[in-house]
Amino acid sequence: MYKIGIADTTFARYDMAKEVIKTLDKFYGQVTYQRYVVPGIKDLPVASFILFEKYNCDLVIALGMPGPKAYDKASAQIASEGLMMCQLKFGKHILEVFVHEDEGSTDYELKQIMQDRSIKHTFNAVYLLTNPQWLVDNAGRGKRQGFTDAKAIE
Amino acid sequence: MYKIGIADTTFARYDMAKEVIKTLDKFYGQVTYQRYVVPGIKDLPVASFILFEKYNCDLVIALGMPGPKAYDKASAQIASEGLMMCQLKFGKHILEVFVHEDEGSTDYELKQIMQDRSIKHTFNAVYLLTNPQWLVDNAGRGKRQGFTDAKAIE
Amino acid sequence: MYKIGIADTTFARYDMAKEVIKTLDKFYGQVTYQRYVVPGIKDLPVASFILFEKYNCDLVIALGMPGPKAYDKASAQIASEGLMMCQLKFGKHILEVFVHEDEGSTDYELKQIMQDRSIKHTFNAVYLLTNPQWLVDNAGRGKRQGFTDAKAIE
Amino acid sequence: MYKIGIADTTFARYDMAKEVIKTLDKFYGQVTYQRYVVPGIKDLPVASFILFEKYNCDLVIALGMPGPKAYDKASAQIASEGLMMCQLKFGKHILEVFVHEDEGSTDYELKQIMQDRSIKHTFNAVYLLTNPQWLVDNAGRGKRQGFTDAKAIE
Amino acid sequence: MYKIGIADTTFARYDMAKEVIKTLDKFYGQVTYQRYVVPGIKDLPVASFILFEKYNCDLVIALGMPGPKAYDKASAQIASEGLMMCQLKFGKHILEVFVHEDEGSTDYELKQIMQDRSIKHTFNAVYLLTNPQWLVDNAGRGKRQGFTDAKAIE
Numbered sequence: 001m002y003k004i005g006i007a008d009t010t011f012a013r014y015d016m017a018k019e020v021i022k023t024l025d026k027f028y029g030q031v032t033y034q035r036y037v038v039p040g041i042k043d044l045p046v047a048s049f050i051l052f053e054k055y056n057c058d059l060v061i062a063l064g065m066p067g068p069k070a071y072d073k074a075s076a077q078i079a080s081e082g083l084m085m086c087q088l089k090f091g092k093h094i095l096e097v098f099v100h101e102d103e104g105s106t107d108y109e110l111k112q113i114m115q116d117r118s119i120k121h122t123f124n125a126v127y128l129l130t131n132p133q134w135l136v137d138n139a140g141r142g143k144r145q146g147f148t149d150a151k152a153i154e
Numbered sequence: 155m156y157k158i159g160i161a162d163t164t165f166a167r168y169d170m171a172k173e174v175i176k177t178l179d180k181f182y183g184q185v186t187y188q189r190y191v192v193p194g195i196k197d198l199p200v201a202s203f204i205l206f207e208k209y210n211c212d213l214v215i216a217l218g219m220p221g222p223k224a225y226d227k228a229s230a231q232i233a234s235e236g237l238m239m240c241q242l243k244f245g246k247h248i249l250e251v252f253v254h255e256d257e258g259s260t261d262y263e264l265k266q267i268m269q270d271r272s273i274k275h276t277f278n279a280v281y282l283l284t285n286p287q288w289l290v291d292n293a294g295r296g297k298r299q300g301f302t303d304a305k306a307i308e
Numbered sequence: 309m310y311k312i313g314i315a316d317t318t319f320a321r322y323d324m325a326k327e328v329i330k331t332l333d334k335f336y337g338q339v340t341y342q343r344y345v346v347p348g349i350k351d352l353p354v355a356s357f358i359l360f361e362k363y364n365c366d367l368v369i370a371l372g373m374p375g376p377k378a379y380d381k382a383s384a385q386i387a388s389e390g391l392m393m394c395q396l397k398f399g400k401h402i403l404e405v406f407v408h409e410d411e412g413s414t415d416y417e418l419k420q421i422m423q424d425r426s427i428k429h430t431f432n433a434v435y436l437l438t439n440p441q442w443l444v445d446n447a448g449r450g451k452r453q454g455f456t457d458a459k460a461i462e
Numbered sequence: 463m464y465k466i467g468i469a470d471t472t473f474a475r476y477d478m479a480k481e482v483i484k485t486l487d488k489f490y491g492q493v494t495y496q497r498y499v500v501p502g503i504k505d506l507p508v509a510s511f512i513l514f515e516k517y518n519c520d521l522v523i524a525l526g527m528p529g530p531k532a533y534d535k536a537s538a539q540i541a542s543e544g545l546m547m548c549q550l551k552f553g554k555h556i557l558e559v560f561v562h563e564d565e566g567s568t569d570y571e572l573k574q575i576m577q578d579r580s581i582k583h584t585f586n587a588v589y590l591l592t593n594p595q596w597l598v599d600n601a602g603r604g605k606r607q608g609f610t611d612a613k614a615i616e
Numbered sequence: 617m618y619k620i621g622i623a624d625t626t627f628a629r630y631d632m633a634k635e636v637i638k639t640l641d642k643f644y645g646q647v648t649y650q651r652y653v654v655p656g657i658k659d660l661p662v663a664s665f666i667l668f669e670k671y672n673c674d675l676v677i678a679l680g681m682p683g684p685k686a687y688d689k690a691s692a693q694i695a696s697e698g699l700m701m702c703q704l705k706f707g708k709h710i711l712e713v714f715v716h717e718d719e720g721s722t723d724y725e726l727k728q729i730m731q732d733r734s735i736k737h738t739f740n741a742v743y744l745l746t747n748p749q750w751l752v753d754n755a756g757r758g759k760r761q762g763f764t765d766a767k768a769i770e
Contacts, residue, residue, distance in 0.1 A: 010289055011298070012294045012296070071257075077386070078238055081386060088357060088397060089242060093351060093354050107307045111307050132344070135347070140316065141321075150321055153415045162602065164597055169601055193597070207553060225565075228542075236550065239547065389697065396702055400662065443626055443653035447628070447631055449629075450628070461629050461723045499755045505709060544700040569769045
């Protein structure tokens, strides 16, 4: 039985964790989860740290929604660096599921991206832990999260 | 009883720590605090280190006010990186409360942003330690500090 | 007998690992390999960590294909930082074989770059482990991977 | 008795350490110092490391003068990152006293900035070690080094 | 007897290590050296790690020649970050001798820069280990490597 950590924020404008949890429910009996909510994306690395150390999670899904301004982009870069440092401290994956507010031009489009990305990365998380062969079978296939897959070059 | 560290600078043009302390006073009996003042934002990571290691704080609120020039932006990026490294050394949250001088166009506006951001992040700090359910209840709700909240996408 | 780790992604649009494996087969008896596939380039540092720690690899070849957008460039920078941190944790080489999607103007050109870079870096990997004198002999010779060599200055 | 480390470079066009030492002499009996000179700003982090580890300094003042080109700005960023990593390794302050060559338009102006910044940061260094209350009393007061103070917002 | 490590690449278009070795020969009996060649600049940090850990070098000279494209500049930044991390792991100097391909407009000019920078930094390396007073005597004197010295401000 694997335990997946979910770290998310009050800053995000959509509750992506809801999509993650709904998807994890399909794997009932195989994976369980622990959720930890923080104010903003820069707080996700410590959230992940705590999910690994205190809650013994095997992998963390970190959900965030950086704003469109230069300052927000800088925050996203720092948050990503922190998630990287945390991963290399524990030797465990943190799947970064960030949706930049300027990736969609309407709230409807943004919501589509957030749902698609959250769901597909939840599958990635489960496969990394329980079925790595799925990833080998899809290596170099142009898989995308948030959008339709890119064309693979044969 | 939790202890919150407050790290702030002589460089900032407003005493944000005053707002933090006033807000913490509402939680008398639940949280106590320790303050440590440094010259500039790049000195906040070691201030936080000392607040964690020497003063045994459970969480640090780091207050800073980066200037508007390219050089100041670069300093803010380094300061944020340092706060991130420090957080991942101790596995404890540092809430970064930075107000960039170009976020407001007048001193009055800047002061409003600084007060609002300091107060709301102090609540975040207390809730992270004493009432994490508040954060879960507000996940994905577009909470903002310094400004009014953003619209949540249902 | 040396063991080379291969870390690659489902995001890439071409299966570069295939080229690496084909090249490693020329060194049958001298080197063996272990493959680990992840969703995207930011997941390669932990993949490398696991290849070093769990699978005892002596060197890792990390294959990735960053997209052309500013966001992709930022991801590539974080991925590279993570690969660097991982290398300095273990004191072992990770050869970063990234092909940026805008390095080629057609899929055909991209494929040529990916094949050439993958193959040449596989030779580099093997030489680093088994024949460092080859690298000394080629020091300062303008060797390029993905393109023809640059002119050496005598 | 506190010991302050002084790290400076042969690259700088002015001997800022001279100003630091002159200022430290005012605190004879309270602080002593150790100097370590390196070629350029990227060498200051190891200089600080050695001043902490070998010479047991309590705080380091790192003096540098980055050039005006993009390449110099990138070097200054790396140097600052290194000073940050070093601070968080030892949990001790390094006051970064960098004067960018483009901060002044004449050599005379540059010299004024370098003198003012070196002297004021030496006072900061001494106060951090011996009189932290001075910093508390000046928190949020818009203190500047190299220029006159900014206006505080009441 | 000090041991200096030399790390260089097959990517560079000129054999700068040759200049370093020729210069070190002037210090026969005082310093010895160990060379380690890698494919590109991002591989220099692990080369330095190995020169420190396996070969017990006291200092490393890292030679590289980043290309002129944005991608190359990003690689140089990562390489520098890695060299910084490695220095702070061992508390020993790595003198970064990078010559950017766009620093010279002709191959002849580039070669002049590479020779001058390699030779002068080899002297810096030897002085750091055997004659630190030379650096103190030249502090703030505008010393340059690759070009003539800048004017010192008295």
